[in-house]
Amino acid sequence: MSFPKNFLWGGATAANQIEGAYDEDGKGLSVTDITTAGSLDAPRMLTYKLNGKLEKTPGIPGAGLPEGAVGAIDPNEYYPNHVAIDFYHHYKEDIKMFAEMGFKIFRLSIAWTRIFPKGDEEKPNQAGLDFYRRVFEECKKYGIEPLVTISHYEDPLYLSEKYHDWGDRKMIDMYVKYATTLFEEYRGLVKYWLTFNEINSTLLMLSAFGNNVTDDKVYQHAYQKLHYQFVASARAVKIAHALDPNYVVGNMICGIVDYPLTPDPKDILANRHMWEKNIFYCGDVQAKGKYPTYAKRLWNEHNVHLDITEQDRKDLLEGKVDIYTFSYYMSNIITTHEVKDKVGGNFAAGVKNPYLKYSEWGWATDPDGLQYYLEVMYDRYDIPMMVVENGLGAVDKISDDGKIHDDYRIDYLRMHIKAMERAIDDGVDLIGYTTWGCIDLVSAGTGQMSKRYGFIYVDRDDEGNGTLKRMPKDSFYWYKKVIESDGKDL
Ligand code: BGP
Numbered sequence: 381m382s383f384p385k386n387f388l389w390g391g392a393t394a395a396n397q398i399e400g401a402y403d404e405d406g407k408g409l410s411v412t413d414i415t416t417a418g419s420l421d422a423p424r425m426l427t428y429k430l431n432g433k434l435e436k437t438p439g440i441p442g443a444g445l446p447e448g449a450v451g452a453i454d455p456n457e458y459y460p461n462h463v464a465i466d467f468y469h470h471y472k473e474d475i476k477m478f479a480e481m482g483f484k485i486f487r488l489s490i491a492w493t494r495i496f497p498k499g500d501e502e503k504p505n506q507a508g509l510d511f512y513r514r515v516f517e518e519c520k521k522y523g524i525e526p527l528v529t530i531s532h533y534e535d536p537l538y539l540s541e542k543y544h545d546w547g548d549r550k551m552i553d554m555y556v557k558y559a560t561t562l563f564e565e566y567r568g569l570v571k572y573w574l575t576f577n578e579i580n581s582t583l584l585m586l587s588a589f590g591n592n593v594t595d596d597k598v599y600q601h602a603y604q605k606l607h608y609q610f611v612a613s614a615r616a617v618k619i620a621h622a623l624d625p626n627y628v629v630g631n632m633i634c635g636i637v638d639y640p641l642t643p644d645p646k647d648i649l650a651n652r653h654m655w656e657k658n659i660f661y662c663g664d665v666q667a668k669g670k671y672p673t674y675a676k677r678l679w680n681e682h683n684v685h686l687d688i689t690e691q692d693r694k695d696l697l698e699g700k701v702d703i704y705t706f707s708y709y710m711s712n713i714i715t716t717h718e719v720k721d722k723v724g725g726n727f728a729a730g731v732k733n734p735y736l737k738y739s740e741w742g743w744a745t746d747p748d749g750l751q752y753y754l755e756v757m758y759d760r761y762d763i764p765m766m767v768v769e770n771g772l773g774a775v776d777k778i779s780d781d782g783k784i785h786d787d788y789r790i791d792y793l794r795m796h797i798k799a800m801e802r803a804i805d806d807g808v809d810l811i812g813y814t815t816w817g818c819i820d821l822v823s824a825g826t827g828q829m830s831k832r833y834g835f836i837y838v839d840r841d842d843e844g845n846g847t848l849k850r851m852p853k854d855s856f857y858w859y860k861k862v863i864e865s866d867g868k869d870l
Contacts, residue, residue, distance in 0.1 A: 382801060383867035388525065388811055391478060391818020391835070392487035392769050394532040394577065396461050398821045399491065401468035405507035408497025410534040414451040415439040417460045417827035417842060420741070424827045427454045444545025451537045458844060460822045460829065465838045466848055467819075471515050473850060474819055477836055479522035481856060482863035486524050487768055487814040488515070489532035489577065492558055499536030499554050504561050516569040526570050527768065527814065529632065530559050530616070532577035533824060546605035549687065552612045559616040563623045571628055573620060574705055574768065575613035578634035580662040582606055587658065599682035610665045611692045614699025628702045631666040632768060633659065635706035635757075637749035641715035641731055651714040660760075667704055667761040669697040704761050707769030707816065708796075711736070711749035741773055741831065745792060747799040754803035754810060764809045770796050771816035773823065773831040776853065784837050784853040793855070794870045801867065815859075819850070835859050 396412040411426070416439070418424035426439035428449040437446060445451060453459065467474060478486055492499065494508030519526050535545070543551050559575070582602045586593040593599075613631065620627040636658065640651035656674045664672040670693070679686065713731040723732045723742045736744040750770070758765055772792040776784050793815060804810050817833025829840050835856040840846035861869045
């Protein structure tokens with residue numbers, strides 16, 4: 381068997397990581413607009429004013445501001461997302477290059493603050509709506525289907541301050557209004573929607589990055605925020621279906637595969653519980669429409685009491701997603717034993733796996749993990765699936781011949797495509813694959829440009845220098861062949 385003819389091959393991006401033009405055409409500030417660049421050793425920081433004084437706090441993806449803080453731009457800091465790769469002014473050129481590779485689908489997100497600059501306006505910002513219309517029309521010109529993430533780590537700053545990072549039920553209404561505006565506006569231009577990027581990151585964050593958060597208050601906030609997002613997502617799904625029966629709406633989970641370190645039953649159980657908390661919890665609510673039995677244990681562990689209404693439960697059940705989508709980069713090891721050799725990266729931070737190779741950022745390359753994940757989830761939810769992020773972040777060098785020979789990236793992607801093929805052979809209904817950062821972009825985790833994922837190189841460095849010129853890498857021509865041959869020519 382091989383990939384079906386109608387398989388959706390493509391690439392993925394997010395507004396805040398590519399667009400730039402952070403204050404153009406009426407756009408408001410989003411949380412990412414006040415996030416500085418980090419590096420391998422230093423985290424990104426959110427800059428804000430507290431009692432009139434400029435302060436900073438680590439700004440990992442999805443993080444919110446401390447209570448009472450007002451986001452602020454520090455003139456002495458560099459904010460990589462302000463210009464990013466300036467997709468806002470280069471989208472025609474970029475989409476043309478995606479079309480040259482033969483993309484069938486292009487995943488992008490909409491910046492909420494282009495549509496509702498503060499988040500609570502009566503009417504949407506026309507210039508923002510027009511921009512995405514132009515982008516979608518450009519995609520259509522080449523027969524590329526847009527896959528739109530409604531919220532990708534770019535909440536309006538104003539709402540985040542006012543409602544403390546989804547700490548208030550009113551956020552549901554704000555989101556639903558925003559999503560409804562999009563569903564109404566882009567009927568006929570967009571078919572595939574994702575409600576929240578890596579919705580489970582709120583929980584992952586508490587046990588990742590070497591974090592071991594134990595404070596019950598943090599968990600209370602995290603689970604409540606997620607509940608509001610689940611309800612917002614479910615209501616959006618219902619509205620989308622009512623507006624256009626052709627709409628396909630998915631969730632989006634950060635897919636990390638956890639393995640137990642030892643056969644010690646305590647490790648096996650700890651591993652299962654980690655899956656439940658970090659991976660299954662969100663997927664179960666969004667794809668099955670109700671809280672799983674183990675939710676009670678998770679809440680009790682941290683003395684969590686949720687504001688859930690009967691209407692919420694009804695909405696969750698009636699607003700189940702049509703497809704399950706996820707990002708996949710790596711696996712991770714779980715143990716209850718004391719260990720020395722720790723590795724970390726993105727949301728995984730754990731024990732080093734001797735069977736796997738690690739990227740410069742400490743991410744374990746594990747294609748079998750992708751097959752494992754696909755098979756577990758398809759069996760659990762029985763709905764079509766899409767891998768909407770996967771790729772290798774690496775430092776690319778321009779060779780003497782002026783080209784970028786990124787064979788390491790080709791190897792990484794080839795192994796993962798083969799893993800997807802094995803899952804398809806095993807019966808998984810996998811309908812698409814969008815590699816992460818199909819064009820170089822600002823890293824979400826570190827804010828670096830030098831952590832590159834693209835088939836297309838963009839001339840811009842970590843300090844904001846460069847011409848922004850685009851250039852195909854070797855992987856560009858390789859991926860074109862892969863798509864042309866329906867995944868046969870790897
Ligand atoms: C995911 C995010 C993306 C993307 C990717 C790679 O968690 O959804 O936005 O950035 O990870 O991570 P990074 O940019 O940190 O390398």
